[in-house]
Amino acid sequence: MTDWRETCHPDIRLMLTYWEGxxxxxxxPARADIExxxxxxxxxxxSLVDVVADERRFIYRLVGTREVAARGADPTGRTVKEAxxxxxxxxxxxxxxxxCRERAPYHETDAFQAVDRYVNEENIFLPLSGDGESVNMILxxxxxxxxxxxxxxxxxxx
Numbered sequence: 001m002t003d004w005r006e007t008c009h010p011d012i013r014l015m016l017t018y019w020e021g022x023x024x025x026x027x028x029p030a031r032a033d034i035e036x037x038x039x040x041x042x043x044x045x046x047s048l049v050d051v052v053a054d055e056r057r058f059i060y061r062l063v064g065t066r067e068v069a070a071r072g073a074d075p076t077g078r079t080v081k082e083a084x085x086x087x088x089x090x091x092x093x094x095x096x097x098x099x100c101r102e103r104a105p106y107h108e109t110d111a112f113q114a115v116d117r118y119v120n121e122e123n124i125f126l127p128l129s130g131d132g133e134s135v136n137m138i139l140x141x142x143x144x145x146x147x148x149x150x151x152x153x154x155x156x157x158x
Contacts, residue, residue, distance in 0.1 A: 004107045012124050015042065015141040016105060019126045027103055028127045031137050047140045049080065051100060057081070058096045061137070070144045085121075086110055099125045100135045120144070 005013060018039060022029035036043060044066035050059045058080040067085075068074045075083030084092035087110060099106050106125040121144050128137040 008107060008124075009122055009143050011042065011143065012107065012122060012141065015039070015124055015126070016107075019105065019139070026129075026132050028129045028132070028135070030130055030132075031128045034128070034139065042141060045142055047142070049096065049138045049140060051096070051136050051138065058093070058138075066144075067142055070142075095123075095125055096138060099127050099138050103127055103129070103133075103135055 005016070019029065022033040031048070039046070044064040046064045047060060047067055048062040050061045051057070052059060056079045060075045060078055060080065060083060063074055063076050071085045080092050080096060081089050086092035086095075091110070095106060095108060104127065108123050110121045110123065121142055123140055123142045126139040126141070127135040128139060130136045
């Protein structure tokens with residue numbers, strides 16, 4: 001079976017490498033370890049999702065401008081269940097639950113029909129932890145293959 005790291009978009013691999021470098025021997029880095037200026041070119045494609053211990057479960061804290069454009073609306077402050085951008089709410093929630101359960105990155109490709117178009121996305125879900133054990137935030141880097149523009153100049157990476 002082919003490892004997804006061999007076939008994923010190079011910028012997905014770059015974000016994974018950045019996340020791995022921030023772990024510094026821990027299972028996962030904390031939000032405080034992520035330096036926006038180090039990944040500036042990728043910020044428009046990044047979402048930060050809070051993991052909360054109530055029925056809301058996953059809440060969009062920050063959504064990059066290109067991600068907002070792909071969605072057609074800004075989901076900041078809303079739950080993943082009500083503002084998902086995937087084939088279904090159940091599919092979207094399953095991705096976040098998996099990252100919390102496994103406490104490890106998760107890569108997926110998702111093709112689905114949005115209101116006005118067909119979407120072909122590639123995503124990496126990267127867990128963050130304030131205590132080094134439980135996931136309290138998930139960084140999602142998304143490439144909408146129809147809309148993604150390769151960043152130029154400083155590509156970050158740590």
